[in-house]
Amino acid sequence: MTEWDGESLARLRAAAHRGDGRAGLGALRGRPLAPVLQYAGDVLVFALATRKTDTEPHTEPDVEPLARACLDALNSRGLPGDAELAADLAAALGGRPAPPLVPLPADLGAVAAALDDGGSLLDLERGDVVPAEEADDSDRWLPIPPLPLPEGEDARRGAARGWLAAQGYRPVPRTL
Incomplete structure (x- = not known):
């Protein structure tokens, strides 16, 4: 597994900032989720949303397993903001409705x-x-x-x- 270097982390930050799930998935692949759970959760929510609205065949088969791994890690870690992101990720996976936040x-x-x-x-x-x-x-x-x-x-x-x-x-x- 490859660790997070400055360039990879910058790619993940940029993908999260733009709401670009595919680019975020590319940055996440082969790297540990634990150091970047908040960024990972965001890009996975975007990737799951994109998958549901794409008109062309979806080419990101690993998005659900990564999203479930991130969800489990967020639920286990329990730092501030983890529960909120876990709820959004669970909703994107279809597990429960998203919290009613503006x-x-x-x-x-x-x-x-x-x-x-x-x-x-x-x-x-x-x-x-x-x-x-x-x-x-x-x-x-x-x-x-x-x-x-x-x-x-x-x-x-x-x-x-x-x-x-x-x-x-x-x-x-x-x-x-």
């Missing part, structure tokens, strides 16, 4: 950084994270409180996902 194109890395620092707001229309002084007086802003975050990129991403879910939101890919 989709928001928020960057989990930006939300995690804001949770680490505090003093930022989340734009509930666009998903942008901005300093509090840059916001207008509209009601589209959600204050992001400072919270203690776990160590590691994957755990911080999960903590951001957990915080968003507690506010009633599910992160979805950002589009231009």
Whole structure:
């Protein structure tokens, strides 16, 4: 099994950011899921959704076994955000309905950084994270409180996902 090097991790991050399940699958193949469960879960949800909407024959036969392995690992690990992602992954696999969360194109890395620092707001229309002084007086802003975050990129991403879910939101890919 090949470990995660900088280039492979960058490919996985980019696929998760774009919502590109196929590219994410390519980055996951032959590598351990444990260090990247949050990214893996995201790209597997996208890959499963793509599979259901493709008009051409699906060429990703390993998506379901990978998704089930990721689901088991998320359920076993139980870090902040893992339960929320596991619920989305189970829904994508057809195991249960998705939680009733509002989709928001928020960057989990930006939300995690804001949770680490505090003093930022989340734009509930666009998903942008901005300093509090840059916001207008509209009601589209959600204050992001400072919270203690776990160590590691994957755990911080999960903590951001957990915080968003507690506010009633599910992160979805950002589009231009």
